[in-house]
Amino acid sequence: MYTPTGDPLVLQRIHDAGATLARINVSWAQIAPAVRPAGFVPANPADPGYDWAGIDTQVKSAVGHGLTPYFTVWDAPLWAQKDEPHPTMLGPYRIASWKPDPAQLGAFARALALRYDGAFSGLPRVRYIEVWDEPNLSLYLSPQLEHGSVVIGNIYRGLLNAFARSVHAVHEDNVVVAGSLSGFSFLTPYGRLGIAPLLFLRKLLCMSAGRVARPTCKTKVDLDAVSIHPWTSGSPIHHASEKDDVSLGDLPELRRLVDAAFRAGQIRSKAAPHIWITEFA
Numbered sequence: 001m002y003t004p005t006g007d008p009l010v011l012q013r014i015h016d017a018g019a020t021l022a023r024i025n026v027s028w029a030q031i032a033p034a035v036r037p038a039g040f041v042p043a044n045p046a047d048p049g050y051d052w053a054g055i056d057t058q059v060k061s062a063v064g065h066g067l068t069p070y071f072t073v074w075d076a077p078l079w080a081q082k083d084e085p086h087p088t089m090l091g092p093y094r095i096a097s098w099k100p101d102p103a104q105l106g107a108f109a110r111a112l113a114l115r116y117d118g119a120f121s122g123l124p125r126v127r128y129i130e131v132w133d134e135p136n137l138s139l140y141l142s143p144q145l146e147h148g149s150v151v152i153g154n155i156y157r158g159l160l161n162a163f164a165r166s167v168h169a170v171h172e173d174n175v176v177v178a179g180s181l182s183g184f185s186f187l188t189p190y191g192r193l194g195i196a197p198l199l200f201l202r203k204l205l206c207m208s209a210g211r212v213a214r215p216t217c218k219t220k221v222d223l224d225a226v227s228i229h230p231w232t233s234g235s236p237i238h239h240a241s242e243k244d245d246v247s248l249g250d251l252p253e254l255r256r257l258v259d260a261a262f263r264a265g266q267i268r269s270k271a272a273p274h275i276w277i278t279e280f281a
Contacts, residue, residue, distance in 0.1 A: 113167045
């Protein structure tokens with residue numbers, strides 16, 4: 001269950017509804033300094049440039065109400081994004097986080113994992129960490145395309161692998177969740193907001209299309225689970241209307257793709273990754 005604040009009444013109602021996890025959005029841009037100061041050490045959770053107060057409150061409140069905190073990390077500070085000319089809007093929609101630096105995200109991931117390793121300043125441990133929110137939409141991560149070719153899979157793979165290395169180095173049994181994918185690519189009058197989730201995953205995992213998917217490159221991906229937002233306008237077996245989008249009825253296709261990638265050795269994980277639904281209505 002998602003909790004936007006540490007409000008005790010909200011958390012109590014989440015707990016009473018039967019939820020066991022509280023999803024907490026972690027904005028890298030809000031925690032890190034807006035302008036990188038001299039001497040800033042991004043892998044150090046105690047660096048004075050960081051402002052963890054809001055996240056600390058949410059984590060402690062969640063644990064205090066019997067909930068397990070679950071982070072979704074997203075939103076790069078400007079100094080960690082590639083400095084090159086690029087569009088900032090698609091019609092009325094903001095284009096966000098342009099080619100974040102994987103090394104900088106890896107440093108932030110280490111600071112995050114160390115701060116919530118269960119031994120830092122009396123803070124609870126957080127084992128479950130999701131890398132980005134809906135990275136298949138330009139509202140959250142960009143660019144999706146360059147010169148008509150899908151590039152977001154390569155961009156996200158670099159971020160995910162850097163993040164996973166840092167988080168697993170702190171605790172090997174930390175769980176890195178990839179995706180948090182929008183179930184839809186959203187065609188608007190100004191163009192598509194992103195890439196369909198199954199296409200995104202094929203590019204990320206280097207797998208071919210078709211019912212029997214096969215590797216298309218030798219690049220590996222580090223993850224423990226894959227998450228999706230399969231919003232659905234029909235029954236539990238309802239299928240998305242557009243190719244490679246995912247409603248509830250399309251989850252078996254996503255499962256087949258992830259399993260095929262794991263069997264082919266495209267995913268570095270101790271076991272076949274779980275599929276998590278981290279947003280739904």
